[in-house]
Amino acid sequence: MSILQNAQAVLKLYSADCLELTVTDVARRLDMPKANASRLMKAMRDTGMLSTIGDTMRHRPGTVMLDLAAIFRRSSRLISRASEAVSTLSNQFGHTGYISILDRQEVTAVADFPGTNALRVVSNIGRRLSAHQSATGRSILARMSDDEIAALYEDQSLTGSLRSQLSQIRRNGFAASSQESTAGVDAIAVAVGDPATHEIISLCIVYPHGIVDDDGRKQMLKALARAAGEIAADFGDSAFVAPNLE
Template identity: 40%
Template structure:
């Protein structure tokens, strides 16, 4: 693993539930010797990728990383279109929506819009989730050829939940359905008790984002879900026309 890859793995260790890390914690998460981890964290600190928390020996993402995140959200035309679309959909349906991006075999939420309904569902923003076992991840994977998807999972994975795909072949079957329907969906998968409807759109330079609506399974009718699917597909097609997305999901 290169130093750059190791640094990326360190940054993936952070989440809304884990905003600070010590050398010992990081070494355990990465399965690396403490001496190696200590050198890596010091190098990332010197480069601005990390910063220390006060006088403690704890690390958190540095200003450089946070600045790049803000810069992406500001500069990406695709992000602005998708974020505006999901914000508008949330106002119409009352359920929580968010925008996500794929990073390797994980999908990460970039922004969320809380719904107005009393019972709302939303994964924790920024928490990496397995791309194969989320509706947003499958919406993004459906844009890729099957061979490229297979290359992402040379060793398969352990089934994440009873409703998640358990093998690459099962995943590819679901991606085929996503391409025909124009959307991905999940039930009681990454978020227990939640249903999710997701679509993805991208640009000619391979930037791709997914947007989704998460809703409580116990209180939303099939008619409401179908209306959300139609709305999501329509708005995605509108964005695709604006950004010149020629990757079809149908």
């Protein structure tokens, strides 16, 4: 692999469950010689992609990555507009909200809005989920054609079951999950796009499984559908399917 591919591989090791790495960690997890891992991480430190933690040999993402993440969010009118909507919904219902994007077969949150209820779902920023195993991921995948799904997933047994799920999401206009990615956590998600930039994002609300009844879920879905519909109208998203609230 090129040095850029290796650097990307290192950065993708970081997650909500892995906040720091040593040279030994990288060498083991990427199956590369320790000397190569050391040279790679030094180059990443020199460019600001990584920084050491105090006087230790532990590394975390560098400030340049933080700057780029902020720039990425600000550079997208769609993410900015959706962030305003999800922030309002999070405050209204007290549950955590997310804006997520698709990255090949994974989905990752690019903005989160912590809930205010005493019992709420904590932030998952930095945690990557399999797209086909999450409401956010499926809401975005449902915007793709069957041919695009087949090209993305070569496993025919998977694409068969996934195709059925996505067909239902296209009819309903939203995706839902119940204790799927995380035990005790449910989610509802709606995807919108910007035809001008070809961006597609998912607006999602997550909430504890045991404290929201059917009526509460319908109220959140109604509000989420209204917010997503307004965004779709503003951006001319003709592919948007208004969620079926029946």
